[in-house]
Amino acid sequence: MPADLEFENLVNVYYRDLYRFGLSLTGSEADAADLTQQTFYIWANKGNQLQKPASVKTWLFTTLHREFLKTCRRQNRFSHESIDERTEDLPTVPANCADRADSQTLLRILGEMAEDFRAPLVLYYMEDLSYKEIADVLALPLGTVQSRIARAKIQLLRRLSETNLPVEQAK
Amino acid sequence: MNTRDAKQILLLYRGTIDDLDPQFHAALAYAKSDPGLAEWLRAQTKCYDTIQATLREIEPPLGLSEKIVRRRPIPFHCDWSRILQLAAVILISATVTALLMKWSERRHVSGAGPQEILVTGEVLDMTCYIASNLSGPDHAKCARDCIRSGLPAGIKAQDGKVYLLTGGPGHSINAEVADYAAKTVTIKGKQTVRDGFAQLQVEEIRKL
Numbered sequence: 001m002p003a004d005l006e007f008e009n010l011v012n013v014y015y016r017d018l019y020r021f022g023l024s025l026t027g028s029e030a031d032a033a034d035l036t037q038q039t040f041y042i043w044a045n046k047g048n049q050l051q052k053p054a055s056v057k058t059w060l061f062t063t064l065h066r067e068f069l070k071t072c073r074r075q076n077r078f079s080h081e082s083i084d085e086r087t088e089d090l091p092t093v094p095a096n097c098a099d100r101a102d103s104q105t106l107l108r109i110l111g112e113m114a115e116d117f118r119a120p121l122v123l124y125y126m127e128d129l130s131y132k133e134i135a136d137v138l139a140l141p142l143g144t145v146q147s148r149i150a151r152a153k154i155q156l157l158r159r160l161s162e163t164n165l166p167v168e169q170a171k
Numbered sequence: 172m173n174t175r176d177a178k179q180i181l182l183l184y185r186g187t188i189d190d191l192d193p194q195f196h197a198a199l200a201y202a203k204s205d206p207g208l209a210e211w212l213r214a215q216t217k218c219y220d221t222i223q224a225t226l227r228e229i230e231p232p233l234g235l236s237e238k239i240v241r242r243r244p245i246p247f248h249c250d251w252s253r254i255l256q257l258a259a260v261i262l263i264s265a266t267v268t269a270l271l272m273k274w275s276e277r278r279h280v281s282g283a284g285p286q287e288i289l290v291t292g293e294v295l296d297m298t299c300y301i302a303s304n305l306s307g308p309d310h311a312k313c314a315r316d317c318i319r320s321g322l323p324a325g326i327k328a329q330d331g332k333v334y335l336l337t338g339g340p341g342h343s344i345n346a347e348v349a350d351y352a353a354k355t356v357t358i359k360g361k362q363t364v365r366d367g368f369a370q371l372q373v374e375e376i377r378k379l
Contacts, residue, residue, distance in 0.1 A: 103228050124183075125226055
């Protein structure tokens, strides 16, 4: 397949997912679009170095996340809520707990989380990536990723319940 | 395993995508025997699906994909075999060009080598001709004296081209051409060119 067509196909397959990931990380549409573009431009220059074609998706998400971290280091403008360390109290999750939350509400809640927790949680929800792949994208140990997802998920469910429904704490 | 442990594990369970992940197998089996846990699991997977669907409703700005494709940078892949091929082509081209230039130079030099010709024109005293543009019958005496005294002689052909007249190696032609100064003659000789200056090595002089 010609390189131009291959690139176009790749963009069409992944740009939505990358944009959503970027938007969840940055909370800004413009920054998300920039990150998405930057990711594909890096692919255009370095993608041929990828040994396993099957890991293209992971490579793209890893690259976007790295670019985001670079931006964070440059701007250092985000203030985030740290995640409560207690994981013992699992909330009882009503089946309709997220029914009334629109994407803007979800993005707002995600944006209030520390980046360390937000990125794994977004990948957990948005992409059909295995935990191993999420760990690869974020360059973190598998156990750390799972721990952060669990803690961030509890936080998200609590916030959603506060927004929509009363939360019952599991005993 | 108890319900609490199973819940801790199944908090990360997303449904079909995690069915093959062995870390969930035992907890899922336990949930089958615990109706309360099974209900909790159904609720949390439904909640997962809802959140995922909501997040996936987010659409990128219109035209983003076209913009990305349009502004795609042209990659430079460091392919050493291609670079070496290019270097070889450049080297071969440079060699061929150099050889052609040398061949052309030689051809030009060989073209300027001795060539027998006939030139008809006025015999000149080159010193007066070049310095003061003097020639013709009015200058005949001066020209004859100058040539005889050893100053260079020449012939101006009918086409206007001027040749310096020379003898053979080590032989001056002045004595032979001095009597023809300012007269029109035909000289047979070998034409050569040195540094762009035409010379005629005299072999035979015919007075018209």
